[in-house]
Amino acid sequence: MKPIQMVDIVSQYQKNLSQLMPLLEEVFQTAAFINGPQVKAFAQELAQFLGDSVIVIPCANGTDALQLAFMELALQVGDEVLVPDFTFISTVEVLKLLGLKPVFVDIDLNTFCICPYAAEKLITPRTKAIVPVHLFGQCAPMEKILELAETYNLYVIEDTAQAIGAEYIFKNGTTKKAGTIAQVGCTSFYPSKNLGCYGDGGAVFTKDAQRAARLQMIANHGQREKYYYETIGINSRLDSLQAAILRVNLQHLPTYTQKRQLVAQFYNQAFEKVEQIVRPSIAPYSTHVFHQYTIRVPAHLRNQLVYYLSDKKIPSAIFYPVPIHQQKPYREPELGDALYPNTIRACQEVLSLPIHPEMEDAQMEYIAEHIIAFFENY
Numbered sequence: 001m002k003p004i005q006m007v008d009i010v011s012q013y014q015k016n017l018s019q020l021m022p023l024l025e026e027v028f029q030t031a032a033f034i035n036g037p038q039v040k041a042f043a044q045e046l047a048q049f050l051g052d053s054v055i056v057i058p059c060a061n062g063t064d065a066l067q068l069a070f071m072e073l074a075l076q077v078g079d080e081v082l083v084p085d086f087t088f089i090s091t092v093e094v095l096k097l098l099g100l101k102p103v104f105v106d107i108d109l110n111t112f113c114i115c116p117y118a119a120e121k122l123i124t125p126r127t128k129a130i131v132p133v134h135l136f137g138q139c140a141p142m143e144k145i146l147e148l149a150e151t152y153n154l155y156v157i158e159d160t161a162q163a164i165g166a167e168y169i170f171k172n173g174t175t176k177k178a179g180t181i182a183q184v185g186c187t188s189f190y191p192s193k194n195l196g197c198y199g200d201g202g203a204v205f206t207k208d209a210q211r212a213a214r215l216q217m218i219a220n221h222g223q224r225e226k227y228y229y230e231t232i233g234i235n236s237r238l239d240s241l242q243a244a245i246l247r248v249n250l251q252h253l254p255t256y257t258q259k260r261q262l263v264a265q266f267y268n269q270a271f272e273k274v275e276q277i278v279r280p281s282i283a284p285y286s287t288h289v290f291h292q293y294t295i296r297v298p299a300h301l302r303n304q305l306v307y308y309l310s311d312k313k314i315p316s317a318i319f320y321p322v323p324i325h326q327q328k329p330y331r332e333p334e335l336g337d338a339l340y341p342n343t344i345r346a347c348q349e350v351l352s353l354p355i356h357p358e359m360e361d362a363q364m365e366y367i368a369e370h371i372i373a374f375f376e377n378y
C-alpha cells in the first residue's frame, strides 16, 4: 500500500506526463509565458465545461478572483457583505482590504454552508452583497439566496473554489454548474483543489459581457488600452504554464470527480453503523464533488482520534478550527458567539479524511477499519 496522503498530486502528474509535456514544451519554445495561447485556450475550454455562455476571466489565484469581483462592483466604503462564519479566510480578507464590512453569518450544520435564514436576520440598509461559499464541494442553497438577493437588492458572488463541477438542481429540475448560478463566480486553481494547477491560479466567471470586460481591465492594471488607465486595477494573471497544466487537468475533471464520489460512497457505507460519526449529508438541491469528505465526531474525542489516526499513518485535517468572527483581526465585538451556534459546533466536531482521485481500495479499507476500531472503544 502506498503511503496515505490528503491529496496525491505527484501520482496524478506521473499519469498525465505524456499529455503535459508537449504543451509545456510549446510554452517554453514560444516564450509566451504571459497571456499566451494556452491561457486563452484554457479560458475557452473551462467556459465550455461550465456551459450557459459563461465567460471565464483567468487571474492569479482564488483570493484575487474574489478581490476582482468586489472591485468590479465598486461598493462604498463601509458597505456590508454577508459572508459565512465558517470558510477559508480569503473572502473576508479582501472585503477588509477594500474597506467593506464583512457581516458573519452562521451555517447550516448539515451542509456546512451559509444559512440563508440567519443571513436574512442580519440584513441592514447597508447590506449590498452576499457570498455563498460552496463549501467542501456542495452548493449552498442558492435558490433561497437568490430570493433574498431579489428582495433586498443584493449582489451574489459565489465562491466556488471547492466546488468546481458541482451542479445546482433547481426546484423545477433545471441545473446549473456551481459558479454560474449568480452574477459572479470565483474559483481557485490551488494545487489541492478539485481542478488544480502546479502553482497558483484562479478565475472569475460571469455571463455579462460588460462585466467581463471590466473584470479583465481591473485584472490588467485598470487599463483599457496599453498605458491608458481607466480605473485603479491590480496585476493578476494566470501564467501560461499553469494554463497548459489546467487544460490537461480539466480533461480529467469528470473522471476525478467520479472517483471522489466513489471514495465518499465507500466511507459512507463503512461508517453507516458507527453511531458517533455524522457523515456528510447531501442536500437535495446539489450534487457533491467532495473536495473534502468531512465527518463530525463528538468534540471530546476528536483530538484522540486525530492522534490515533496519525499513529497509524493516516492523515486527517480540521477545516476549520476557529470561527472567523473569533479570529484576531476579524473580531466584531457587537457580534457575540450567540449568533453562531452551528459554526462553533462545527469547528469543534469536524474532521476531514483523505479523499482524492488517486486513492487505492487498500488505502480506503485501511482508513475505514481503523476509524471503526477507534470508535469500538467508546
Ligand SMILES: *Cc1c(COP(=O)(O)O)cnc(C)c1O
Residues within 6 Å of the ligand: 061, 062, 063, 064, 087, 088, 090, 091, 133, 159, 161, 162, 187, 188, 189, 190, 200, 201, 202
Ligand atoms: C482555496 C480557497 C480560496 C482561495 O484560493 P487561493 O487560490 O488560495 O487564493 C477561496 N475560497 C475558498 C473557499 C477556498 O477554499
